[in-house]
Amino acid sequence: MKKVLPKYYQHISFPTRGDQTLDHCYTPFKECYKPLPHPAFGKADHCSILLLPAYRQRLKQEKPASRVVHKWDTEVEGVLQDCFETTDWQVFVDAADGNINELTDSVIGYIGKSMDEIITKSTVRISKSETLDEQRRSRQVKTTHTTLTHLEKGNTYARMLFIDYSSAFNTIIPSKLATKLVDLGLGTPICRWILNFLTNRPQVVRVGKHTSSSLILSTGTPQGCVLSPLLYSLFTHDCVAKHESNIIIKFADDTTIIGLITGNDETAYREEVTALHEWCLDNNLSLNISKTKEMIVDYRKRPVREHRPIHINGVMVERVSSFKFLGVNITEDFSWTLHTDAVIKKARQWLYFLRRLRKFGMNTSIISKFYRCAIESLLSSCITV
Template sequence: MVDAISTALHSALTHLDKKDSYVRMLFIDFSSAFNTIIPQQLTQKLVQLGLNTSLCNWLLDFLTGRPQAVRVGSNTSSTIILNMGAPQGCVLSPLLFTLLTHDCTPSHSSNLFIKFADDTTVVGLISKRDEADYRSEVSRLAVWCRDNNLSLNVEKTKEIVVDFRRAHTQHAPLTINGASVERVGSTKFLGVHITEDLSWTNNTTALAKKSQQRLYFLRKLRRARAPAPIMYTFYRGTIESILTSCITVWFGACNASCQKTLQRIVKAAERII
């Protein structure tokens, strides 16, 4: 996950150093991505990748003919047989989806596809206001999604334009399948808040707010006279894990004020423990 975020940001920042350049980042949302996998289509791609035929047949057998029922209290629905999709919560499902989308690659060198499980981000490195390659790439991706039975949710798909030029013009909206993609100033990318000015104030504010809520429970443990080792374990698992989430991506670039905000939370936790 950190590698995916770092790759996207490094590519964007490197390109922004060039004259008359800006970056468009498209954060794609798929509707029930794992549920739309067609097992036969997946196994065909696995064969093309050189996987053993026996292994491909085993995966096909695993994904087809799966009985499923719903139980609510003492009531159980009738059983249906599923022959599409990958089981939710199965550790194999993200890997199978990754293999299914291995041939979803950019056709232009000025574009990047950042993929992590069912999250896909298109990074368009625009120079001299020429967006032809970026727009054709997005259109091509929409066709690929249709051919591979993936439902691209345009309403939840967001776009950020990073443009530091002094005299930048209004950017024309992007359309997918006839619908306009919403342009936002900030969005969440693999758990990290990305903004159009590539600052980290929104991200650190969100982390601080979430961590401060956990401090309440740490104080409750203190009032209950919980041993220090237990409180420290609680801190490591519920507060420090939040503060250090993808920290190598953003901490070095956030301003002193944001760093102090996070450090105050750490010191507050130390005083409680």
């Protein structure tokens, strides 16, 4: 008690029986409760105490965060019309060189970029505790270091499930997104603007001189729009781990479940996978099980020879020994050989072009910029891992 009590604070400072203080209330936080003496219960020989919380909730302590969203203006339509009328669309056709997919992506990207630059921006204040607190907590507290620390314990291993969605951005239901934005605290006008922006969008397909009939879209988010990744992150903010032994890592539409398993008990991990599948069904997201992979990291001296596979919707998930996660090659033995070899191979390819530039007599400034952009960025990518 002498070692523990000095770290705690006593909140009752008045006599509770006669002139003696017999009642104690200790917490690790100073002045978090305000005690009030009340009459004794029944035939008790000491008074009763009412503890009133004096602390402020985390929601009230944190300052609102600022988010920048686009706001449609009546003058934007005329500006965009002038912009597109003076655009040389033949440039995109020549650059695509007959590739209709490349032409479509470049034109859509140009239109989206033009709208993002012309449409005025409005700053929205959102409470941090109400937005992506769970996602932020998962990123800051439960990281790769947590997994490595877990593997250092006895009779433990980890299972990693790399989720792949089928056209995740194209399956978002705008009405469901608007409901989630309201729950997060966004203002009604902004939610209505986003809902209007995502619904009743006309779309046509043009191949050469032929154009298809117009089709009205009311699902998904437009490709090439800067707002789309942010809307997707807000749409999936409630996809969080249900068990403390599991970690869910999200980056755009990439989702990974990490199960920290002790004593061969995979109940929490398997329940997490089932819960994610049910969440996807509720939110109209389709799992691409054929591209979903699982990797098992087991450092035990006597590992299980055959781990029971994971099944999603009756389909077995393929187990792999390595996986490229956000540009980094991860292996089941956590060796960096595969990733290092891949980086060196790619860097050597760029070195060839660097030598060609030097042979052509390019000045040192251009060669230096090429090196920093193409080679140094490749070698230093994810170097903190």
